[in-house]
Amino acid sequence: MMEGQINGHDYDVIVVGSGAGGAMAAYTLTKSGRKVLMLEAGRDYDPKTETPMFKSNFDAPLLGAGNSDKDFGFYDATVDGGWEVPGEPYTKGEGSEFLWWRARMLGGRTNHWGRYSLRFSEHDFKGFSRDGLGADWPFEYWDLAPWYDETEALVGICGTNTGLDDMPDSPEGVLQPPPKPRVPELLVSAAAKKLGIPTAPMHRAVLTRPKDDRQACFYATPCGRGCSIGAAFQTTTSLIPMAQATGLLTVITDAMVKEVNVDEKGKVNALTYIDKKTKQAHRLDAKVIILAASACESARILLNSKSESHPNGLANSSGHVGRNIMDSTGVSYGAHIPALEGRPKYNEDGHTANHLFIPWWGHKMQEKKAMAFPRGYHFEIGSGFRAPSSWVSGDLDGYGKPLKEITKQAYGSYVGLALRGEMLPNDDCYMEIDEDVKDQWGIPVVKFHWKWSQHELKQVEHGLKTARQILETMGAKFDKPLPKAEDAILKGGQIIHEVGSTRMGDSPTESVTNQWGQTWDCSNLFVMDAGVFASNPHKNCTLTIMTLAMRNSTWLARQLDKGEL
Amino acid sequence: MSLVKERYSSKKPYLASLSRRDAIKWIGALSVTAAFPGLTACSSQALAPQSQLAKGHWPQLDLPVINATGYGKDPNLIIAPRASWPRTLTAAQLTFIAVLADIVAPREGAAPSASEVKVPDLLDEWVSAPYEQQQQDRVSFLHLLAWLDEEARRRFDNLFVDVRASQQLAIIDDIAYKKAMQSEEFVRSAKAFADFRRLVLACFFCSPAGVKDIGYLGNVPIVGDYPGPSDEAMTHLQSVLDELGLTL
Numbered sequence: 139m140m141e142g143q144i145n146g147h148d149y150d151v152i153v154v155g156s157g158a159g160g161a162m163a164a165y166t167l168t169k170s171g172r173k174v175l176m177l178e179a180g181r182d183y184d185p186k187t188e189t190p191m192f193k194s195n196f197d198a199p200l201l202g203a204g205n206s207d208k209d210f211g212f213y214d215a216t217v218d219g220g221w222e223v224p225g226e227p228y229t230k231g232e233g234s235e236f237l238w239w240r241a242r243m244l245g246g247r248t249n250h251w252g253r254y255s256l257r258f259s260e261h262d263f264k265g266f267s268r269d270g271l272g273a274d275w276p277f278e279y280w281d282l283a284p285w286y287d288e289t290e291a292l293v294g295i296c297g298t299n300t301g302l303d304d305m306p307d308s309p310e311g312v313l314q315p316p317p318k319p320r321v322p323e324l325l326v327s328a329a330a331k332k333l334g335i336p337t338a339p340m341h342r343a344v345l346t347r348p349k350d351d352r353q354a355c356f357y358a359t360p361c362g363r364g365c366s367i368g369a370a371f372q373t374t375t376s377l378i379p380m381a382q383a384t385g386l387l388t389v390i391t392d393a394m395v396k397e398v399n400v401d402e403k404g405k406v407n408a409l410t411y412i413d414k415k416t417k418q419a420h421r422l423d424a425k426v427i428i429l430a431a432s433a434c435e436s437a438r439i440l441l442n443s444k445s446e447s448h449p450n451g452l453a454n455s456s457g458h459v460g461r462n463i464m465d466s467t468g469v470s471y472g473a474h475i476p477a478l479e480g481r482p483k484y485n486e487d488g489h490t491a492n493h494l495f496i497p498w499w500g501h502k503m504q505e506k507k508a509m510a511f512p513r514g515y516h517f518e519i520g521s522g523f524r525a526p527s528s529w530v531s532g533d534l535d536g537y538g539k540p541l542k543e544i545t546k547q548a549y550g551s552y553v554g555l556a557l558r559g560e561m562l563p564n565d566d567c568y569m570e571i572d573e574d575v576k577d578q579w580g581i582p583v584v585k586f587h588w589k590w591s592q593h594e595l596k597q598v599e600h601g602l603k604t605a606r607q608i609l610e611t612m613g614a615k616f617d618k619p620l621p622k623a624e625d626a627i628l629k630g631g632q633i634i635h636e637v638g639s640t641r642m643g644d645s646p647t648e649s650v651t652n653q654w655g656q657t658w659d660c661s662n663l664f665v666m667d668a669g670v671f672a673s674n675p676h677k678n679c680t681l682t683i684m685t686l687a688m689r690n691s692t693w694l695a696r697q698l699d700k701g702e703l
Numbered sequence: 704m705s706l707v708k709e710r711y712s713s714k715k716p717y718l719a720s721l722s723r724r725d726a727i728k729w730i731g732a733l734s735v736t737a738a739f740p741g742l743t744a745c746s747s748q749a750l751a752p753q754s755q756l757a758k759g760h761w762p763q764l765d766l767p768v769i770n771a772t773g774y775g776k777d778p779n780l781i782i783a784p785r786a787s788w789p790r791t792l793t794a795a796q797l798t799f800i801a802v803l804a805d806i807v808a809p810r811e812g813a814a815p816s817a818s819e820v821k822v823p824d825l826l827d828e829w830v831s832a833p834y835e836q837q838q839q840d841r842v843s844f845l846h847l848l849a850w851l852d853e854e855a856r857r858r859f860d861n862l863f864v865d866v867r868a869s870q871q872l873a874i875i876d877d878i879a880y881k882k883a884m885q886s887e888e889f890v891r892s893a894k895a896f897a898d899f900r901r902l903v904l905a906c907f908f909c910s911p912a913g914v915k916d917i918g919y920l921g922n923v924p925i926v927g928d929y930p931g932p933s934d935e936a937m938t939h940l941q942s943v944l945d946e947l948g949l950t951l
């Protein structure tokens with residue numbers, strides 16, 4: 139894109155970011171006739187030509203194993219990112235551990251995400267009202283429900299209605315049929331049932347029926363690589379091309395936004411970005427700006443946008459920008475299941491992730507204050523006859539034929555339960571700008587502070603005990619005691635569900651945006667990524683990011699119609 | 704015996720799949736027969752007294768640092784780069800690894816041996832890679848090879864690859880089983896062998912022949928809905944459920 143041709147005034151809205159929030163905002167606005175300019179900090183990316191479909195680990199360097207260049211393995215879709223981005227560091231406060239996953243590519247992290255797409259429940263939006271912790275959302279589930287319906291229909295979600303309080307039903311005909319469960323999942327289901335714990339078909343943003351230009355899943359090649367046929371949802375095969383088809387979307391890649399600029403009255407009127415190819419800074423006039431650069435990147439832009447009228451950073455009169463950061467809790471516990479050794483082989487790839495999972499079953503008990511921790515979790519099930527990789531499981535001993543026999547018997551006999559739980563915000567978990575460190579573009583970097591509270595540790599302790607019970611019911615034997623929660627819990631950021639850094643609310647002193655993602659301080663500045671989450675229910679954030687972006691950019695379009703902005 | 708005839712040794716080196724440029728380098732190294740000539744010569748001269756050996760010897764290799772760069776954060780995923788960093792194993796080390804890898808995963812009926820599916824080449828790629836895990840493995844594996852040579856010299860007065868198969872196995876028998884982990888004499892070599900063994904198996908089972916051998920049936924496109932478990936798999940599951948007293 140030639141920068142010389144770009145005049146910000148030609149666009150109704152500038153969207154920063156092309157992931158779940160940015161792409162949905164751009165799609166919604168262009169569909170309602172608005173001209174949109176999208177800035178993406180990473181390179182252009184086309185899943186149709188770049189996805190390593192069907193490639194085997196044998197064809198990859200190091201059997202596809204992960205390393206500091208490709209943290210999630212050679213074939214992971216993430217471009218120019220991962221836990222570290224060269225030239226774009228982040229720092230951590232003393233005693234804090236935090237990991238920040240970034241992708242520098244069109245479509246952002248939607249190119250490789252797990253596609254788990256569970257609605258938040260009625261109770262999820264009103265946690266503070268229930269237990270006095272964290273914050274309520276500034277609306278109710280039923281305000282959002284019609285937008286979940288539309289988002290699910292647009293994105294394409296497979297799954298079923300279960301009637302469980304942890305999984306609100308979708309209207310008839312919205313969900314696509316889920317794939318049949320596999321053997322280890324059925325065994326987990328039977329064991330959980332004996333313990334009074336439910337299992338349910340996972341909801342995933344994977345097509346089991348064709349839709350628009352996207353094909354149905356053919357049940358091969360892991361979704362984390364991206365999906366050249368568009369079955370596994372990513373914005374680069376759906377929302378972005380659909381928005382481009384309107385003729386109203388312009389995309390500039392390699393555009394790293396540095397700050398949002400204001401006029402002498404403090405009103406947002408421009409933004410400044412660095413063209414990564416030329417290293418030149420450009421200023422674009424702007425009528426309305428939507429930040430959707432990811433929760434922590436959007437908060438970083440705001441904190442770096444200091445001016446006389448906004449001395450603590452833009453939209454930060456509340457002091458809440460960068461605070462209230464939450465990730466999901468995470469811990470994994472697994473075992474070899476002797477009864478699954480040497481079981482009959484069949485193609486167990488399926489849609490390459492959970493067909494069944496364990497939703498949270500303890501909400502009613504928590505409502506009665508009958509549990510030692512206030513918020514819920516779910517278990518994802520890891521199992522199956524997987525493509526051979528750089529790791530071989532089994533209790534290996536000896537060599538030669540007997541050794542190979544151990545490996546073959548153990549193949550497909552491991553079952554792991556991965557907990558994903560709700561975290562509460564606390565004063566020790568926040569980000570600020572590290573004034574001493576700048577990235578290679580001259581932009582001051584983020585400094586993270588992190589500490590789990592007892593709420594998370596008690597939840598993880600409960601999860602570990604429960605996982606062990608389920609695995610023991612399946613016949614697993616353990617000779618070691620359970621690890622302590624504080625040792626087993628994964629690091630902050632490691633589940634890549636960071637939210638809350640620009641939270642929404644009813645009060646300009648307790649939140650950064652109103653319920654529409656519109657910042658309290660600047661009427662023409664919006665946030666439409668997970669930064670606006672008031673809480674972080676355990677159900678994976680992406681579906682709700684997209685739903686909020688659709689709802690809030692629809693509202694934004696109406697304000698433009700009314701001449702309100 | 705055909706098995707003995709096929710075995711690699713100093714005189715029957717493993718032939719790596721090499722690029723033309725690497726091949727020239729490799730020919731230059733052909734004259735070197737031992738994996739660690741300097742080291743083995745030194746240790747055979749100064750054979751430690753029996754009391755010291757009881758605690759177990761462990762070589763101290765001074766390995767040059769790998770300072771190559773990796774394949775980066777945006778490699779071509781369609782045509783995967785397989786030569787991003789130079790290979791570092793010598794011809795003798797590759798032959799050594801071929802011998803050892805074939806002890807771990809020998810030819811078995813229709814299933815080829817580890818060296819037949821080029822596991823030594825994969826291990827060369829692996830230990831030469833400039834990443835943390837691979838560098839740890841490099842140190843561990845090269846010390847294992849040096850230890851095996853020391854041990855072969857001590858027991859049978861020759862290089863490991865040049866002693867008889869039964870003599871090789873006599874040494875491997877001491878480090879390949881769990882009991883070795885409890886032995887002060889063998890714990891370090893046993894740990895290194897365990898890591899080597901797991902990686903050799905991984906390489907083998909990733910190969911097309913290995914995929915067949917382990918019975919992975921996925922990575923094929925399915926038209927229509929995912930069929931789910933086979934009847935046979937469901938029958939087996941039912942027997943498991945019955946045994947555990949569970950119901951679906």
